[in-house]
Amino acid sequence: MVWGSRSSVRIMMSNRLNGVLYDYEFESIYTHLFPGDLLVFNLSATLPVEVEYGGVSVRYYDFHDTWCRISTTMSPPEEALRRYGLHLLEEGLRVGYECKREFMRHLFGMGHAVYDTERAYPLEYYRSAFSSIPGSAEFPSAARPFTLEVVRRLMLRGIVFGYITLHTATQFGGEKPLPEYYLVPYSTIDLVEKARKKGRRVIAVGTTCVRALESVDAGTHTQKGVEGYTSLTLNENHRLKNVDGLITGFHDHESSHYELLKAFQPPKLLEKLYREATRLGYRGGVFGDLCLLL
Amino acid sequence: MLNLKDRRFVVTGASRGLGLAVARALLSEGALVAVCSRSTDDLKRLYSHYGEQVIYSEVNLEDQRSIEVFGSTILDKWSWVDGLVNNASTLGVRRLKFLMDSSYDELEEALRVNYLGAFKLISVLLPSMVARRRGVIVNVTSDVAVKPEAGWGAYAASKAALECMSYILAAELRGFGVRVHLYDPGDMDTELHRRALPEDDPDELLKPEHSAKPIVYLLSEAGMGLSGRRLSVHEFGDGINSE
Numbered sequence: 125m126v127w128g129s130r131s132s133v134r135i136m137m138s139n140r141l142n143g144v145l146y147d148y149e150f151e152s153i154y155t156h157l158f159p160g161d162l163l164v165f166n167l168s169a170t171l172p173v174e175v176e177y178g179g180v181s182v183r184y185y186d187f188h189d190t191w192c193r194i195s196t197t198m199s200p201p202e203e204a205l206r207r208y209g210l211h212l213l214e215e216g217l218r219v220g221y222e223c224k225r226e227f228m229r230h231l232f233g234m235g236h237a238v239y240d241t242e243r244a245y246p247l248e249y250y251r252s253a254f255s256s257i258p259g260s261a262e263f264p265s266a267a268r269p270f271t272l273e274v275v276r277r278l279m280l281r282g283i284v285f286g287y288i289t290l291h292t293a294t295q296f297g298g299e300k301p302l303p304e305y306y307l308v309p310y311s312t313i314d315l316v317e318k319a320r321k322k323g324r325r326v327i328a329v330g331t332t333c334v335r336a337l338e339s340v341d342a343g344t345h346t347q348k349g350v351e352g353y354t355s356l357t358l359n360e361n362h363r364l365k366n367v368d369g370l371i372t373g374f375h376d377h378e379s380s381h382y383e384l385l386k387a388f389q390p391p392k393l394l395e396k397l398y399r400e401a402t403r404l405g406y407r408g409g410v411f412g413d414l415c416l417l418l
Numbered sequence: 419m420l421n422l423k424d425r426r427f428v429v430t431g432a433s434r435g436l437g438l439a440v441a442r443a444l445l446s447e448g449a450l451v452a453v454c455s456r457s458t459d460d461l462k463r464l465y466s467h468y469g470e471q472v473i474y475s476e477v478n479l480e481d482q483r484s485i486e487v488f489g490s491t492i493l494d495k496w497s498w499v500d501g502l503v504n505n506a507s508t509l510g511v512r513r514l515k516f517l518m519d520s521s522y523d524e525l526e527e528a529l530r531v532n533y534l535g536a537f538k539l540i541s542v543l544l545p546s547m548v549a550r551r552r553g554v555i556v557n558v559t560s561d562v563a564v565k566p567e568a569g570w571g572a573y574a575a576s577k578a579a580l581e582c583m584s585y586i587l588a589a590e591l592r593g594f595g596v597r598v599h600l601y602d603p604g605d606m607d608t609e610l611h612r613r614a615l616p617e618d619d620p621d622e623l624l625k626p627e628h629s630a631k632p633i634v635y636l637l638s639e640a641g642m643g644l645s646g647r648r649l650s651v652h653e654f655g656d657g658i659n660s661e
Contacts, residue, residue, distance in 0.1 A: 167545075167549060171490070224494070225475075225491050228491060232487045247482070251541070251542075253545055254548065256493055256497070256498060257493055257497055258493055276593050279593060280593075285549075
């Protein structure tokens with residue numbers, strides 16, 4: 125499933141203006157972007173947040189200095205948690221710890237990444253060329269095929285790169301979007317404004333970047349940028365204000381991610397895109413193929 | 419002035435010898451330094467002296483998870499790093515012996531620490547450099563990698579692998595504003611050298627503090643244009659710090 129170069133996936137481009145679909149090799153993506161187009165990436169790196177305690181799986185997310193949130197199907201045995209220096213703050217909701225560094229050591233020692241494949245792969249599989257700041261519970265996977273080689277070609281083409289940080293949350297079996305921490309630095313807001321002024325496109329790499337960028341209201345940012353928690357959910361009624369296009373994987377029809385795609389494409393075109401992708405054997409999941417919605 | 423104040427650097431193998439000398443030199447320039455080694459006793463001393471300027475962690479470079487914890491701790495606190503010094507290395511063997519007399523385990527240990535360990539740490543820290551389009555990696559090598567001698571098998575092969583990787587990385591990362599330097603610190607009065615060649619006179623060997631200066635120089639803007647080159651302590655001469 126995941127062998128070969130990370131960039132050897134396919135990408136289906138869908139243009140809402142003419143309703144035409146194009147099937148490409150991902151590595152040729154630079155030919156479909158124009159100089160001055162802005163690609164926005166998520167800097168958040170994925171942590172191995174799923175840990176088993178005596179047969180009970182617990183997922184951690186939203187990490188603070190002395191506590192984090194948890195998601196679990198049943199309450200983890202408190203004794204087992206205590207053995208690792210953890211204590212329940214709120215039943216089934218929050219866990220406290222003495223020191224974040226020791227907690228991270230615990231995660232890396234005992235945990236594995238949240239996975240949708242038949243097993244969890246080693247951590248480097250869940251790292252993209254820009255995974256810098258640890259904090260995500262689920263892998264923001266759309267950036268995975270952007271290998272350094274692809275990034276270099278995009279740079280030579282004159283594509284501009286912008287960055288945001290959004291740490292993804294996770295829940296067992298839950299597709300309800302949770303509030304997530306995000307930071308859109310001033311430099312990125314500036315790049316978005318410049319691109320739009322010049323008539324260039326702002327393309328988010330991954331739904332996380334859409335959520336972060338669309339949470340920014342023009343003129344409300346400070347010198348640092350915009351930072352906080354976002355509960356924004358997007359659907360077909362949302363009018364995009366900062367983003368023009370999206371590169372993302374294939375999502376379940378029932379998921380909130382799929383609803384988000386409707387902000388970019390009319391539902392009918394989206395259905396056509398998914399039908400066509402299935403016909404051509406596109407693969408879903410974090411190691412799967414991509415679509416480019418313009 | 420090298421202008422390293424508040425810049426963020428990572429130095430491996432910093433409990434003794436060259437690593438410790440580099441960490442001290444960087445700290446005295448006002449930089450923030452994350453240090454690691456297999457035991458933290460000596461690192462704690464750095465922490466107690468320089469306080470919050472220092473992040474220290476026990477890291478076994480043979481263990482990927484241990485490397486990931488170290489990298490995550492640093493990036494969680496700092497968000498990015500400006501430079502990495504891959505200094506930690508092991509002989510693999512207790513004392514020098516012929517290649518054919520070494521066990522597979524000994525060969526593998528040297529490769530895992532000196533080559534793979536360095537590569538894994540680079541993989542964890544590089545994304546933050548690529549995103550900012552700036553960064554420096556200094557890989558510490560040895561003359562035995564280019565002038566292999568009998569007895570140095572495991573160590574020399576691993577350093578040669580590190581050298582080859584450095585040249586390739588330097589070429590690949592050129593477009594991203596990330597420099598990769600290879601640095602040969604010469605024969606120093608360190609524990610590794612004492613174990614390899616116990617008969618050498620310590621007074622004739624270089625002091626780690628002397629060999630550390632060029633690394634600090636390479637980590638600063640002054641190292642611009644030297645990426646992808648193998649530099650030795652002897653090419654630097656004295657007094658580069660006073661420029």
